[in-house]
Amino acid sequence: MPQPASESAPSPLQTVDRALQILLSYSETRREWGVFELAEDFGWNKSTSQRLLAALAARGFLIADPYSRRYRLGPAMWHMAALWERGGGLAQLAEHVLTGLAAHTGRTVSFTVPDGFHVRCIAAVDGEQGPVRSHPLVGDLYPAHAGATSRAHFAFLDPLERRNMLAGRPFARYTELTEVDEARLERMLDETYRTGWAYSEGEYDSTTRAIAAPVLIGTTPVGSMSVVEPKVFHFDDDLREHVPALQAAAARLADLLSNRAPALPQRDWRRGRTLAPRR
Structure with missing residues (x-):
């Protein structure tokens, strides 16, 4: 079954924009994301959310909790802020x-x-x-x-x-x-x-x-x-x-x-x- 138009073959620019949306969504009241709730809140499919979170974690911008599988801000954010x-x-x-x-x-x-x-x-x-x-x-x-x-x-x-x-x-x-x-x-x-x-x-x-x-x-x-x-x-x-x-x-x-x-x-x-x- 084909994906929705908004999810099919996102351009590199769109991918970057989505990654930035995720980082900017963290706040005092939003300290972590799970794959399913991120997909639901942003209107993306689960595979897109998983790929974005995993890519940000691989670069240190997020940290994945191995037990809850939820993502928090990582050390790369501290490095950039400092x-x-x-x-x-x-x-x-x-x-x-x-x-x-x-x-x-x-x-x-x-x-x-x-x-x-x-x-x-x-x-x-x-x-x-x-x-x-x-x-x-x-x-x-x-x-x-x-x-x-x-x-x-x-x-x-x-x-x-x-x-x-x-x-x-x-x-x-x-x-x-x-x-x-x-x-x-x-x-x-x-x-x-x-x-x-x-x-x-x-x-x-x-x-x-x-x-x-x-x-x-x-x-x-x-x-x-x-x-x-x-x-x-x-x-x-x-x-x-x-x-x-x-x-x-x-x-x-x-x-x-x-x-x-x-x-x-x-x-x-x-x-x-x-x-x-x-x-």
Whole structure:
């Protein structure tokens, strides 16, 4: 019996595209595939699914469990991701978005990623007023309890994960405005989660103020984006007027990192309500 037209003699390009579809289908909720369910979900026949999975496993992109015969991501994926990160791929991707926001606000804009109890700056673009410090921001670490930049990330962690990370930890006081009381810090993080962005003035660096927003993939924070200004500079507008532009830029970066079109409305699992599309 002849195969359906869509399954007969797939071209090399179609085969590559299908293999890429499989790799891109893995997510937090989809960590493995079986041959039958892959065929059913993608509308392919079982032999096609088997060949594709086996080929990806042979090259190390997937690993086949010998008992369950299900396929998980393999070491080749780690190698490619590490190579991309070491080559500055993430920073370069972020800089495309940061450049537009820096031009719009006239201020320095940065992108940070989690690094244990801190967030670490991996990309920064100065606005027309110039840098906020005498040294580059890239490489700077910001502790979880001090400043908008870190608060915009840690506020959006799973509440239990955040509590386990912060509970009982001694907090260093960087300026007279640094919050070192655990209960008050928890309330500040909750407020940041409710509003969707953070503001700080002199909590970590007494000479600057900042607004920051999370970069979210689904409901998971992968970092934060900040707009920073020195207190000594005079601006014609208030920094907080740029929150909508900041949030839009953070959403654009999240879409680039997800390799996706703008998100549809989704459920906020912590508050039991539907969120509006991010843009």
